Amino acid sequence: xxxxxxxxxxxxxxxxxxxxxxxxxxxxxxxxxxxxxxxxxxxxxxxxxxxxxxxxxxxxxxxxxxxxxxxxxxxxxxxxxxxxxxxxxxxxxxxxxxxxxxxxxxxxxxxxxxxxxxxxxxxxxxxxxxxxxxxxxxxxxxxxxxxxxxxxxxxxxxxxxxxxxxxxxxxxxxxxxxxxxxxxxxxxxxxxxxxxxxxxxxxxxxxxxxxxxxxxxxxxxxxxxxxxxxxxxxxxxxxxxxxxxxxxxxxxxxxxxxxxxxxxxxxxxxxxxxxxxxxxxxxxxxxxxxxxxxxxxxxxxxxxxxxxxxxxxxxxxxxxxxxxxxxxxxxxxxxxxxxxxxxxxxxxxxxxxxxxxxxxxxxxxxxxxxxxxxxxxxxxxxxxxxxxxxxxxxxxxxxxxxxxxxxxxxxxxxxxxxxxxxxxxxxxxxxxxxxxxxxx
Ligand code: FES
Ligand SMILES: [Fe+2]
Numbered sequence: 482x483x484x485x486x487x488x489x490x491x492x493x494x495x496x497x498x499x500x501x502x503x504x505x506x507x508x509x510x511x512x513x514x515x516x517x518x519x520x521x522x523x524x525x526x527x528x529x530x531x532x533x534x535x536x537x538x539x540x541x542x543x544x545x546x547x548x549x550x551x552x553x554x555x556x557x558x559x560x561x562x563x564x565x566x567x568x569x570x571x572x573x574x575x576x577x578x579x580x581x582x583x584x585x586x587x588x589x590x591x592x593x594x595x596x597x598x599x600x601x602x603x604x605x606x607x608x609x610x611x612x613x614x615x616x617x618x619x620x621x622x623x624x625x626x627x628x629x630x631x632x633x634x635x636x637x638x639x640x641x642x643x644x645x646x647x648x649x650x651x652x653x654x655x656x657x658x659x660x661x662x663x664x665x666x667x668x669x670x671x672x673x674x675x676x677x678x679x680x681x682x683x684x685x686x687x688x689x690x691x692x693x694x695x696x697x698x699x700x701x702x703x704x705x706x707x708x709x710x711x712x713x714x715x716x717x718x719x720x721x722x723x724x725x726x727x728x729x730x731x732x733x734x735x736x737x738x739x740x741x742x743x744x745x746x747x748x749x750x751x752x753x754x755x756x757x758x759x760x761x762x763x764x765x766x767x768x769x770x771x772x773x774x775x776x777x778x779x780x781x782x783x784x785x786x787x788x789x790x791x792x793x794x795x796x797x798x799x800x801x802x803x804x805x806x807x808x809x810x811x812x813x814x815x816x817x818x819x820x821x822x823x824x825x826x827x828x829x830x831x832x833x834x835x836x837x838x839x840x841x842x843x844x845x846x847x848x849x850x851x852x853x854x855x856x857x858x859x860x861x862x863x864x865x866x867x868x869x870x871x872x873x874x875x876x877x878x879x880x881x882x883x884x885x886x887x888x889x890x891x892x893x894x895x896x897x898x899x900x901x902x903x904x905x906x907x908x909x910x911x912x913x914x915x916x917x918x919x920x921x
Contacts (some may be wrong), residue, residue, distance in 0.1 A: 496685065536701035537868060539831065545703070549830045550870035552800055554707055559801035560584035561706055561898040564660070564681055566822035569697065573598055573666060578623060580613030582823050584670055588657065593621030597636030598666050602655040608637070662805070663687055663820060663917065664694060664837055672900040675839040679771035680800075681805060687839060692818060697837035697850055698857070705830050706823055706865040709803035710895050712863060713775035714746050715884030722862045726781065729854020732861055737784045745776040746887055748894055773799045773894050802898040810852050812899035815841030818850050 540548075549557050567581050567590055578591040580603055587603035590614035603613050605625045615626030622631040622639055631640040636656035638648050658669035662681050669677045686692040719742040726738040749772035780792035796809045808819040813895070817840045824833045836857065840849040873879040881888060 519882065520729050537703050537864070540703045540868065545828060545830055547870050548869075549705070549828065551874065552707065552829070553872075553874045553901055555901060556707055556874075558706070559672055559899065560670055560825055560829060561804065561895065562671045562678065562900060563801035563804040564662070564669055564677070566802050566833070567600070567659075567666045567668050567822045567824075569835070569837075570598075570661050570664050570666055572772070575617045576614045578613050578618060582720050582827055584829070585827050586670065587611075588668065589616060589623060590659075590666070591618050591623045593615070593618060593634075597621065597634070598661060599623075600657040600659045600668055601632060601634065601636045605630065605632075606636075606652060606654040625897060663818070663839070664697070665822060665835070667805070667822075670813075679801065681800060682772075684807075684839075686816070686818070686841075691841060692816065692839045693842050695838050695840050695846065696853075697835065699828075699833060699835045701831065701833055702864055703831050704823075704864070705872065706802055706804065706825055707872065707895055708867050708870070709806065709823060710799055710891050711888060712867075712889045713773070713797065713799060713842065714886045714891040716742075716744050717884055718863075718866075719744060719777075720763055722866070723859045725856070726861075727858040728858055729851050732858065739782045739785075740779050741782060741787070743778040744886070746773065746890070747776075748773045748890065754796070770897070771801055773891070775799065804896050808856060809841075810856075812844075812848070812852070814848070815844030817841075817844070817849055819853060819856060 492500055504612070539545075551557070566578060566585060567583070567588065573579060573590060573592045575592050575594050578589060581590050582603075588600050590598065590600045590601045591613075592598045599621070601612070601623070603611050604626060605612050607625065607628060607630050610625050610627035612623055612625050612632070616627070617624045619631055621632045624631045629642050630638050630652070632654060633639050634656060636654040641648055641652075649872035655674065658677055660667050660669075660681065663684060666682065667681045671678075684692075723742065724739055726735045726740055727733055728735060749770055767780055775797040776794065777797075778794045779790060781788045794811060798807045800806065806819075806821045806823070808821065810817040810819075817838060819836055819838045821837075822833075823833045824835075826832060836853070838849065838853050840846075879888075
């Protein structure tokens, strides 16, 4: 259905122009084609992504199971400890209750009339009703639809309407740490249910109003969380998958226009400020070891000739195990930050991916549209690989060669977000990957 609609939308303007062109001079054809490729196609595809979301179809069970198995006993079975997006903030109004499942857990998420979002286990500690299905917000608590016990955001029963006795001290269900992060409701998930190990970084430009929210977009893909971090250190895939310029929001390649990448990757730690580096301020501020950074200085070539002045740099901050990622694009007339979240479903090999973007208040919106559209196009180029690949956990180390990028470092980096059993044999990488032929 979508294909037929696409064809109709793509072809009708062309047929219209051919008929019109028979009656007017050639120059109009140039105007038309420029408009068609520069505005019409990106805008149409933006609307398709935005309105219909185009989630990837759920993959067949056998293939999903086989791919998931390749991630091993730990990565294939438990989620990384970290902050995960539950919903966009605007999807939970005061008094709303939502049932949300992710990474094998089920939540009753509700917003009290005081405006604060809270999250507790979906199933009532009394006789197991689902609090989120039929439950009601009373003040800052949630009332169970079955026998009307109420629970606060800490999971404690605060009222048992038909009982005059004292509320038992064990009338308490599991609660979760929640934070609202620039329009996203985030929940902290830890295998041992312990307190957050790290906090999401403050974005100064959002706080002081220099940058404002522009738009957002969500979709679903069949991908494991580890792949995003690994992608950032897999330098050898940049030219084959991201080496060509595409029309924003589409996979349509612009002929002759290629992108030359100069990638770099670092784990977050205190670094000396380098005044000449566009990214120095951010690095200095982000000193914790719960982040890693990917930098790309890229420029364009037209039929193999470098285009002067076409270079641009981007910094990607991977927070935790990539459940939250920020992309910072700097231009002479303003900056853009894309906040991207990855939230695995119950199957750790399918996830919700959400993009929410912010721009300098004065930046022209069509430029924001183009830059974000380009990023989303480039991101889409990875999907075919992610959705069909396995994770090479064994043999250790994987066969890497000079030029592959610091994948041994990113594999060590992700390990700190997993809680391994004390039995070391369950550690997926007892011997961290090494690469004798690599210079990393
Ligand atoms: S099951 Fe919730 S109050 Fe009884
Ligand atoms: Fe990629």
